[in-house]
Amino acid sequence: MTNITLKCGCCFIIPLSVLRELAQAEKIETADRTTYQRGYAVTQKLRLVREGHRQASLAGRQSGLARLATAVAKVPVEHLFDCKHTTTLPGTAVPMPPHDPAFKAVSDTTEKVAEFYKTVLGRNSVDNQGMDLVSSLNYDRNYPNAFWDGQQMVYGNGDNKIFIDFWRSPDVIGHELTHGVTQHESGLIYEGQSGALNESISDCFGAAFAQWLAKKPASDASGWLIGAGIMGPQAKAKGFTCLRDMVNPGAAHCLSRQPASYKDFDPTGDVHDNSGIPNRAFAAFAQNLGGNTYDMAIKVWYDACMSGLSSRATFADFAKATVAAAQKKSPAVATAATDAWHAVDLPVGSPDTALAA
Amino acid sequence: MRVRIERRGGLAGRPAVGEREDHELTGAEQAALKELLAKPPPPQTAAAGADRFHYKVTVEDDKGTNVLDVPEHLMPQALAAIPKIDL
Numbered sequence: 001m002t003n004i005t006l007k008c009g010c011c012f013i014i015p016l017s018v019l020r021e022l023a024q025a026e027k028i029e030t031a032d033r034t035t036y037q038r039g040y041a042v043t044q045k046l047r048l049v050r051e052g053h054r055q056a057s058l059a060g061r062q063s064g065l066a067r068l069a070t071a072v073a074k075v076p077v078e079h080l081f082d083c084k085h086t087t088t089l090p091g092t093a094v095p096m097p098p099h100d101p102a103f104k105a106v107s108d109t110t111e112k113v114a115e116f117y118k119t120v121l122g123r124n125s126v127d128n129q130g131m132d133l134v135s136s137l138n139y140d141r142n143y144p145n146a147f148w149d150g151q152q153m154v155y156g157n158g159d160n161k162i163f164i165d166f167w168r169s170p171d172v173i174g175h176e177l178t179h180g181v182t183q184h185e186s187g188l189i190y191e192g193q194s195g196a197l198n199e200s201i202s203d204c205f206g207a208a209f210a211q212w213l214a215k216k217p218a219s220d221a222s223g224w225l226i227g228a229g230i231m232g233p234q235a236k237a238k239g240f241t242c243l244r245d246m247v248n249p250g251a252a253h254c255l256s257r258q259p260a261s262y263k264d265f266d267p268t269g270d271v272h273d274n275s276g277i278p279n280r281a282f283a284a285f286a287q288n289l290g291g292n293t294y295d296m297a298i299k300v301w302y303d304a305c306m307s308g309l310s311s312r313a314t315f316a317d318f319a320k321a322t323v324a325a326a327q328k329k330s331p332a333v334a335t336a337a338t339d340a341w342h343a344v345d346l347p348v349g350s351p352d353t354a355l356a357a
Numbered sequence: 358m359r360v361r362i363e364r365r366g367g368l369a370g371r372p373a374v375g376e377r378e379d380h381e382l383t384g385a386e387q388a389a390l391k392e393l394l395a396k397p398p399p400p401q402t403a404a405a406g407a408d409r410f411h412y413k414v415t416v417e418d419d420k421g422t423n424v425l426d427v428p429e430h431l432m433p434q435a436l437a438a439i440p441k442i443d444l
Contacts, residue, residue: 087434140434144442145367150405162442163369172368179407190407198407199370227369238444243369256371272370 074130076114078107081136083154090152091136106135106155106167109213113177116209120294121302126180133177137167146172148179161234162255169229170213175206186309193314195271200278201305207246207283208298218286218293221247231255246283249276262315262346277344278315285322285340289333296333300326319348358418360390364440366429368408375439389433390416394423398431405430412437 080103081091098104110133117123125131134152143156146166153176155167166172179202182188188198203226210216216223227243240255249258258276259265265274286297303325304318313321319341326337341348358379365372382390394416403411410429414436415422429437 145369145408145410147368147408148406149409162444166368175368176408183407190403202407234444240444243371256369270365270370270372272366272368 074124076125076130077132078110079132079134080107081134083136083139085138085141085157087140089136089139089149089154090134091138102137102165102167106137106173109167109170109173110135110153110177112170112213113174113209116174116212116294117181120208120212120298123181123302126177127184131180135167146176148176148183150183153177158230158232160232162232163230163235164232166230169210169227171203171206171210171226171228172230173206174209175202175226178202178205181205182305185305186313187311188309188313189311190271192267192271193265193274194310194312196269196274197278197313197315197318199271199275200282201301203244203246203275203279204282204301205298208286208293211292212294217291218283218289218297223293224283227255244276244279246276246279247287249280260344262344265315277346278318281319281340281344281346284343285326285337288336288339296329300329300333300337303328315346316348319346323348358416361415361417362436362439363413363415364410364437365413366409366411371442373440373442375441377439383435385435386439389435390414393425393427393433393436397425398427400426402428402431404428410437412440 078096079090080094080096080098081089082094082103083089083091094100094103096107098107114125114133117125125133136152136154139154139156141157142159144158144163146153146155148154153173155165156163158164158166179198182198182201188194188201190198207224207226211218211220211223214223222228224246225242225244226246228241231240231242235255239253241253243254243256244258245251245254248254249260251257256272258273258279259269260276260280262277265277282297282301285300286293289296300322304321307321307325309321310317323334323337323341327334338348359376360379360382361374361376363372363374377386379387393414403409410432412427412429412432414425414427416425417423
């Protein structure tokens with residue numbers, strides 16, 4: 001057995017050729033060989049991403065300006081790829097600016113998410129250091145999903161029955177990018193309560209982004225629907241108008257109904273199930289405050305995310321962090337946050353108690 | 358033999374399920390299942406990132422029941438297409 005350990009697929013300490021040899025070496029134990037195989041695959045993928053970026057920059061009409069801007073001001077640069085219905089990531093580089101309507105829509109919305117992060121939250125891209133934003137479209141055939149793979153966004157086209165293109169909901173694009181933010185901040189572990197918080201934070205920022213984009217107030221119920229734009233004809237015919245409703249997580253119009261109270265927390269549930277509880281707390285907080293979610297509520301939630309939250313944080317930990325962050329805004333904001341958590345049956349005490357905790 | 362494939366996770370979070378008797382599996386599905394059973398993924402593995410799919414493959418035959426947890430990146434495409442959302 002060797003003592004080389006691969007913890008992060010982002011590092012290139014071990015040359016690709018060495019990884020390949022280790023991945024194929026029969027004298028190495030199976031578990032270690034699997035690790036090397038994974039490391040080889042990830043490293044090779046990153047190499048392809050870099051090459052794709054280089055190709056896209058060469059093909060783009062403003063590539064020189066974009067590179068200069070990145071170097072001087074650390075502005076996140078967008079990169080688009082077309083998987084052409086394969087599962088190979090990142091796919092074929094798409095010249096910027098894109099002309100295809102689908103790629104243009106993703107590019108425009110992704111750029112708006114970066115603007116939202118900057119103007120509303122004071123954050124520079126996913127990693128707060130101007131990280132480039134990479135999106136791959138047309139992943140697989142009829143792929144019913146979108147995901148963050150640890151480095152980039154990936155969008156499927158759906159089956160055109162239950163789901164259509166997953167990039168069609170701005171909140172979905174905000175959701176996936178925010179998984180990157182969480183990865184670079186608290187690193188909430190993707191299981192149990194921390195996993196449900198991870199999911200909820202993506203829904204909260206996705207919804208707040210979509211409300212900001214459409215200039216909708218917190219009182220507008222349509223601004224709290226997640227995935228309303230990706231429902232296919234069969235789902236609509238059955239009365240499903242969204243994946244999730246943050247105001248009413250158990251509503252019949254949700255394709256994926258969720259618990260709305262901490263009393264109904266399911267320890268065996270998927271992270272997308274239990275996220276309904278903090279989702280509802282956030283929506284209640286924003287509506288308790290009134291006005292626009294993006295003027296105050298999302299800033300408090302962001303401050304809580306940036307407050308040194310543990311990667312194993314529980315709902316109670318996060319609730320306390322939000323109330324403490326709200327207290328720094330004003331007593332009235334703190335009371336609104338406390339009331340919101342009470343509304344989902346997760347008492348956090350008085351604002352002062354939560355701050356002390 | 359009977360195989361049941363459950364899919365969880367994904368952005369939607371809505372479970373999907375598919376079941377087949379062995380004679381209902383296509384050649385590609387049978388080959389993929391045979392390979393998966395011969396080389397099951399290491400336990401506790403998960404695909405990187407968030408909103409990835411995760412599969413539970415249950416195979417019942419005369420010898421008993423075999424249950425595999427398979428992350429999306431290790432799931433054969435031929436088998437991944439079997440689970441469907443029941444509206």
